[in-house]
Amino acid sequence: MTNPEQTQSLDFIRRKIADDLESGKYDRVVTRFPPEPNGYLHIGHAKAIRINYGIARDFDGEFHLRFDDTNPVKEEAEFVEAIKDDVAWLGCDWGEHLYFASDCFEKMYACAVTLIKASLAYVDDLPADRISADRGTLTTPGVESPFRRRSVEENLELFERMKAGEFPDGSRVLRAKIDMSHPNMNMRDPVMYRILHAHHPHRGEDWCIYPMYDWAHGIEDSIEGVTHSLCSLEFENHRPLYDWFLDRLIEHHGEHVHKPEQTEFARFNLTYTVMSKRKLRELIEGGYVNGWDDPRMPTLCALRRRGFTPEAIGEFLDRVGIAKFTGTSEISLLEHCLRRDLNKSSPRVMAVLRPLKVVITNYPEGKSEELDAINNPEDPSAGVRKVPFSREIYIERDDFMEDPPRKFFRLAPGREVRLRYAYFITCTDIVKDDSGQPVELHCTYDPATRGGDAPDGRKVKGTLHWVSAAHAIDAEARLYDHLFTREDPSDVPEGHDWKENLNPASLEVLTGCRLEPSLASVEPGYRCQFERLGYFCADPDSTPGAPVFNRTVTLRDTWKKMQKMQKKQ
RNA sequence: UGGGGAUUAGUGUAACGGUAGCACGACUGACUCUGGAUCAGUUAGUAAAGGUUCGAAUCCUUUAUCCCCAGCCA
Numbered sequence: 156m157t158n159p160e161q162t163q164s165l166d167f168i169r170r171k172i173a174d175d176l177e178s179g180k181y182d183r184v185v186t187r188f189p190p191e192p193n194g195y196l197h198i199g200h201a202k203a204i205r206i207n208y209g210i211a212r213d214f215d216g217e218f219h220l221r222f223d224d225t226n227p228v229k230e231e232a233e234f235v236e237a238i239k240d241d242v243a244w245l246g247c248d249w250g251e252h253l254y255f256a257s258d259c260f261e262k263m264y265a266c267a268v269t270l271i272k273a274s275l276a277y278v279d280d281l282p283a284d285r286i287s288a289d290r291g292t293l294t295t296p297g298v299e300s301p302f303r304r305r306s307v308e309e310n311l312e313l314f315e316r317m318k319a320g321e322f323p324d325g326s327r328v329l330r331a332k333i334d335m336s337h338p339n340m341n342m343r344d345p346v347m348y349r350i351l352h353a354h355h356p357h358r359g360e361d362w363c364i365y366p367m368y369d370w371a372h373g374i375e376d377s378i379e380g381v382t383h384s385l386c387s388l389e390f391e392n393h394r395p396l397y398d399w400f401l402d403r404l405i406e407h408h409g410e411h412v413h414k415p416e417q418t419e420f421a422r423f424n425l426t427y428t429v430m431s432k433r434k435l436r437e438l439i440e441g442g443y444v445n446g447w448d449d450p451r452m453p454t455l456c457a458l459r460r461r462g463f464t465p466e467a468i469g470e471f472l473d474r475v476g477i478a479k480f481t482g483t484s485e486i487s488l489l490e491h492c493l494r495r496d497l498n499k500s501s502p503r504v505m506a507v508l509r510p511l512k513v514v515i516t517n518y519p520e521g522k523s524e525e526l527d528a529i530n531n532p533e534d535p536s537a538g539v540r541k542v543p544f545s546r547e548i549y550i551e552r553d554d555f556m557e558d559p560p561r562k563f564f565r566l567a568p569g570r571e572v573r574l575r576y577a578y579f580i581t582c583t584d585i586v587k588d589d590s591g592q593p594v595e596l597h598c599t600y601d602p603a604t605r606g607g608d609a610p611d612g613r614k615v616k617g618t619l620h621w622v623s624a625a626h627a628i629d630a631e632a633r634l635y636d637h638l639f640t641r642e643d644p645s646d647v648p649e650g651h652d653w654k655e656n657l658n659p660a661s662l663e664v665l666t667g668c669r670l671e672p673s674l675a676s677v678e679p680g681y682r683c684q685f686e687r688l689g690y691f692c693a694d695p696d697s698t699p700g701a702p703v704f705n706r707t708v709t710l711r712d713t714w715k716k717m718q719k720m721q722k723k724q
Numbered sequence: 725u726g727g728g729g730a731u732u733a734g735u736g737u738a739a740c741g742g743u744a745g746c747a748c749g750a751c752u753g754a755c756u757c758u759g760g761a762u763c764a765g766u767u768a769g770u771a772a773a774g775g776u777u778c779g780a781a782u783c784c785u786u787u788a789u790c791c792c793c794a795g796c797c798a
Contacts, residue, residue: 164738164746191798226797283796290794294726297794328796338727340794349796368798392728392793419729421791426735474747476737478730481791485735488748498761533761564759573757607757618757642735687758714759 166477168206168418172214172383175416181382184216188242189223189256189372192234192356195447196241197454198468198489199422199430205472206420207385208247219379220249224257225371227355235356241455245465256375257358263366263374264318266404267329267347271310273407276347277303278313279330286328289335290343296336297343303332317350320363324350331370333399341396345369373397374404376415384417388481391419423475424483427637427658428453429644434653443657444638450705451638451661461635462682462692462707467496486637493708497682497690502530502537505575505620506685506704507669508632510549512595512624515580518546523625526606528576542671544577547624549669551687554619555596557585562717564616566596572617575686579604579615620686627669631703633694634663670702677702684710 165173175181186207190200211218220242224230242249270276279286279302291297305313314329316322329348337343347370352363366374376384384397394417405412424430429438430453438444438452447454450461458468471492475484505528523545531537550566559567566572571581584597603610607618637658638644644656674683679695689709696703 223798292794325796346796389792480730482736485748491748575757687760710760
């Protein structure tokens with residue numbers, strides 16, 4: 156943050172941090188991303204990661220990755236590794252700062268004892284439903300528990316026995332003693348500890364009482380030296396409690412207690428998808444998608460598999476910005492960032508998804524030659540490669556029309572087009588099947604146009620990609636489209652289900668695709684552009700000799716857009 | 725009839741009492757051996773009503789709409 160011009164348009168959090176630094180409130184910046192290891196991360200989480208990591212980076216601070224593992228019944232060790240993979244993939248480096256909330260359990264316990272001794276916490280024997288009922292409602296105050304006035308000694312002893320495992324699950328809790336008629340429900344004697352005789356993925360059987368989020372989170376932040384505890388808007392109501400716990404500890408806990416500060420920002424929604432864990436799970440369990448890494452999902456593992464780059468996601472998130480309004484970002488912005496990144500980095504290659512055979516009747520039988528193709532017009536250093544050409548080739552079925560409409564610049568009877576990097580060809584004959592569908596075209600070529608330029612200066616309107624039939628590799632392509640047909644999938648009439656908005660064409664699997672031979676042995680994760688079609692990425696389902704490509708995103712396609720417009724009219 | 729937040733072009737986000745700007749989208753056009761990319765241009769906004777002020781998106785009042793909160797989840 157040394158560039159003064161940037162201070163003109165800092166987001167509200169960075170501005171506040173800059174102020175805190177200037178006023179001396181804090182002398183450094185420490186942020187953290189605190190996921191609960193109970194599921195896979197999606198692009199919404201990526202925003203929180205990006206904000207926390209980006210701010211630490213911009214202010215030369217520290218970024219911590221901390222697993223908020225305070226609920227053993229919901230958490231699994233498997234998710235810890237998956238989350239680490241995703242955060243690292245995004246390029247957010249936590250360095251040495253990998254933490255587990257559960258490593259603080261001893262200190263949290265000691266802090267709880269402090270509050271009990273200060274008569275600010277008590278053991279409550281009421282059952283859960285009674286505690287819930289006694290909490291009151293949004294508009295009516297709660298009533299105090301009969302156990303609220305227990306002596307410090309009794310509370311100390313009971314809490315000790317809770318920890319020792321003497322009581323069954325649910326039989327008692329430790330609650331903070333605040334105010335049962337507080338207008339903020341979170342302040343009505345919130346539960347600090349519950350009894351859970353469960354195996355903890357990180358702590359094993361060490362504990363049978365587990366801290367609640369509100370109690371644990373501030374202590375974790377404090378212990379790690381977090382300065383700015385950034386979280387999403389729904390925790391705004393929890394901030395008074397966050398502060399209350401920390402302030403009471405500062406008063407009563409003896410040793411110095413560091414006080415971080417919580418600031419909330421808005422999550423975001425993305426058009427044409429859903430982000431809630433519940434809905435994502437429903438899609439999987441209902442078989443609408445094939446798991447958490449199905450490339451149609453908004454999860455990070457899915458986006459990775461589909462071919463998204465962390466750079467594109469990062470740029471998207473930066474452009475979405477930070478504010479306190481929960482809006483809906485357009486997926487077209489994400490796609491824009493993706494194409495921008497992929498355009499400059501992806502090698503170009505020719506692939507025919509829906510092949511139509513073309514026989515070049517005046518090209519010598521048995522002959523083949525190698526033509527020069529540019530690997531990436533956006534990056535001269537990517538060099539050139541050789542592409543084989545022969546008498547029989549495949550072109551895209553969509554690139555031929557027997558009876559073309561106006562503005563169709565591709566191949567048609569009697570029309571001349573360019574084969575990219577090869578020759579001009581002219582269509583002379585159509586071979587059709589019984590139903591009248593073209594199954595093969597006969598064309599002639601002009602040997603003088605080798606390489607794609609006509610020495611006489613004549614122009615063609617269209618350039619087609621192609622693959623030599625004899626040299627082609629067979630492949631599968633998976634074409635993805637938006638998961639839902641509506642911008643807001645939850646926008647359904649009364650009595651209808653949001654899943655009715657699922658896009659039936661969100662996945663189209665194409666087999667028998669023909670690729671140029673340079674793609675013979677690519678590793679899963681390999682990204683390239685199929686010229687004129689889109690960006691593709693080799694899927695882990697690929698096997699030697701049988702590659703599978705995911706379409707990451709199409710190229711912008713003005714011809715398809717024109718067709719759509721015409722259909723509408 | 726409780727408390728806490730929010731509201732600027734279609735979307736997201738700036739402007740912090742002094743010219744309402746940027747990006748994406750959409751639409752035109754130019755160029756092109758990818759109907760890609762690139763380039764040029766057009767489009768469109770301060771939720772409403774009052775008030776303070778020389779001057780208001782910004783400060784005040786009222787209204788409207790939306791989001792969050794009654795887990796021993798996070």
